[in-house]
Amino acid sequence: MAAGTVHPSIAVLERNLTLYRRLWRASVFSSFVLPVLFVISIGIGVGGYVGSVKGVDYLSWIVPGVVASTAFQMALGESTYAVLGDFKWSRAFHAMRATPVQPRDILAGHLLYLLFRVTIAVLTFLLVVLFFGALRSPWAVTVPLACALLTVATAAPVCAFAASIDSDSHFALLFRFVMIPASLFSGVFFPIEQLPVLIRPVAYVSPLWHAVELCRSATLGTAPPWPVAAHVGCLLLWAVAGTLLAVRRFRRRLED
Amino acid sequence: MIFARDLVKRFGDFTAVNGIDVEVAPGEAFGFLGPNGAGKSSTMRMISCVSAPTSGELRILGMDPVRDGTRIRARLGVCPQLDHLDPDLTVRENLTTYARYFGLSRAEGRRRADELLDFVQLRDRAGSMVEPLSGGMKRRLTIARAMINEPDIVLLDEPTTGLDPQARHLLWERLFRLKQRGTTLVLTTHYMDEAEQLCDRLVVMDGGKIVAEGSPRSLIETYSTAEVVELRFPDGLDLNADYAAKMSGIGERVDPLPDRVLLYADDGDAALTEVHRRGLTPSSVLVRRSTLEDVFLHLTGRTLVD
């Protein structure tokens, strides 16, 4: 028997890609066209009034924020209904559970799939803004890495959440109280120094803020507010804790 | 192949499986027969290594499901009570994707998928999505999927519940072929005829316990008579117990049900003659062979399909 030719997590990744082949047209708009339109309208339109932030033209300043925030929204959005659905409605994860695929492989397959999607979106986006002259440092090549780390740091805890709830109405809370505040207060559109001191900790705990600062320092070639290792460490903390929690939740959910 | 001793499954304080002993030999077709809530599915999920036993001993293919779950699952084919096919994949993709979960190469997955599509007669639907398939087609696809890894044991939880008679017979015929190839089959059902058609040996479960065990024929011989006479009376309902009393002594046993009286006798016609001789005039009469349904009724005092 030709067993063991593929790792179970890769088999799960392939399944997700097979599904994606049917849907990719629909996602091109939200994951690629939308951010580009965004950069053009906000960066160039609003930038015309704002002028520059910290001595950098607004377009160049906002591009790394939008890249990271695109990755963040993709990682979060794709780990909600899709994950709950495979537990609850299609029960596809239960079907996998009846094979040598283990809960950790199911999670790994999902994360690999998101890394694939996010990386493609980030690379295309970078290519476009390159022509707008918005990448000012060769360090910009590290942006996909920061976004990959952000993807795991975001998707893993959200997967754990999706595996713990029984009704999709809980996602409304997630969007309202996590996604929107994180998107607004993580230094995507304006420096967090503008925030009241009381709200600033929201940025410090948000994985998005750390990724935004890493991306911004990469595309502008400047030093981030905290040491690079501190930003990376915070993202790693989210990624590792989220993954451990998600594996436990997946295992419990598939036990019944 | 399967060995269980004093197997127990509890959900909170509720005991779904209450200390059962089961042994299944290679090549055997083994059945769990029982009414709703008997604990059949709970037992099947423990055997498929997706649910851990609360207590007792369980060995599948000589291995421990808790420690070697992954290795055991690699050699099982599981067809659960509720289909969980991938609704957004095509019929064929459901099979090829599943093949990859077992670590098969893509080429091998495609080869087996085509072979199995022929086997369950779904070749002409290979490119169709799963959603529009009929219940019987989905069930056949689930069975095909359960066989993609050429399993040593195929576990089927109520394979034909909810199907029309034609679809059921097609499935039975496919399962029968599988059995002829030497695959060990374990199935649950609450259909007597299914158990009689497919099972070499079965256990009757009720309330989480095994109440009888044997081949369909030996169960009938032990717990019933060769023939059964079903009698309906025009003013039945409340009076069935009285009619039954008047028949006492005829055949082996008389059982009044709400809608009819069952008379157990090895010679049904002779028993019926005696009924008439006693001056009873049933409005309808049926003499038939005894089935597992009668066994179940005798063992639990209840009918199986409600």
Ligand SMILES: Nc1ncnc2c1ncn2[C@@H]1O[C@H](COP(=O)(O)OP(=O)(O)OP(=O)(O)O)[C@@H](O)[C@H]1O
């Ligand atoms: N995950 C669970 N949590 C709590 N109770 C459960 C769970 N699964 C099953 N039960 C209970 O255990 C009992 C046995 O259920 P099981 O599904 O094993 O019965 P069954 O013989 O398969 O019945 P059916 O013919 O309806 O499929 C039922 O009373 C059921 O409510």
Ligand SMILES: [Mg+2]
């Ligand atoms: Mg059941």
